[in-house]
């Protein structure tokens with residue numbers, strides 16, 4: 381089957397910054413495909429290149445079989461991170477304006493607008509000024525505009541940033557509905573739970589490169605073990621945690637073990653999944669009189685996948701990226 385989106389060896393630099401460093405992707409039709417990565421990882425640049433809004437330095441881009449700019453634009457809808465609505469127009473007027481931009485034949489415009497207003501449950505608000513819309517409504521209007529020309533592929537950059545939980549869930553629900561209608565959705569996010577909840581497949585991006593790709597289950601299974609978090613006390617001394625760490629290191633099921641000072645010196649373990657894991661750990665600690673305040677077990681998350689590949693959590697990577705941006709700004713001022 382023809383891919384909905386195919387890119388090979390995409391590269392884009394801005395001066396000294398390598399925004400996209402040789403990314404290749406193959407998105408099958410009818411999927412929700414997630415691009416997950418910290419801010420500054422290169423997600424927006426990759427999407428803008430696919431949408432022909434940014435010209436890559438090199439690489440191949442194909443959207444539903446098309447490689448020419450005009451043909452690619454016909455086949456996809458793009459919903460950018462920032463909502464850019466003209467506040468003095470109503471929702472319906474904005475859609476009319478968009479329809480003209482997309483060169484939709486005049487006879488079809490009315491039907492298409494009604495269709496997207498229904499699809500996004502925007503009818504009650506269609507004749508109100510878009511400037512009065514809530515954040516969630518604005519996003520829904522943006523989505524409606526992106527779907528007016530009935531694209532095969534919808535590309536969404538961070539669709540729920542800044543939205544409340546209710547609006548976020550409504551967008552998720554809508555994207556799932558689009559999938560059942562056969563539309564391929566390529567969505568970027570730095571929210572782990574968003575990609576986990578939505579995506580059939582995911583590419584995890586860091587510093588312009590794909591560091592892992594697969595279904596969310598495949599990626600989590602590759603990390604290997606289960607995660608176990610032990611708290612000796614609510615706020616344990618580092619030495620106490622270190623003592624537990626040394627003892628537990630001797631257990632064959634323990635793959636890795638770290639102490640997290642940000643979590644009251646909690647002891648974090650990755651262990652080989654087996655039914656008696658918790659009991660073995662409890663027995664080992666009890667044998668040396670270490671009492672346990674709390675103990676929890678969970679499957680690896682996508683953050684653990686990121687951690688295993690980069691040695692950092694996504695949050696750490698975002699902090700590092702923000703610090704780098706501040707340092708670069710400082711250099712330019714000098």
Ligand SMILES: Nc1ncnc2c1ncn2[C@@H]1O[C@H](COP(=O)(O)OP(=O)(O)OP(=O)(O)O)[C@@H](O)[C@H]1O
Nearest residue numbers: 394397398399417418419420421422423424425426
């Ligand atoms: N127009 C531009 N000029 C200069 N540098 C840019 C430009 N656009 C992006 N960059 C840089 O390229 C890198 C990747 O940015 P990009 O916006 O693609 O990342 P992202 O993963 O989408 O993050 P965000 O969600 O914050 O947009 C960053 O270091 C960014 O500062």
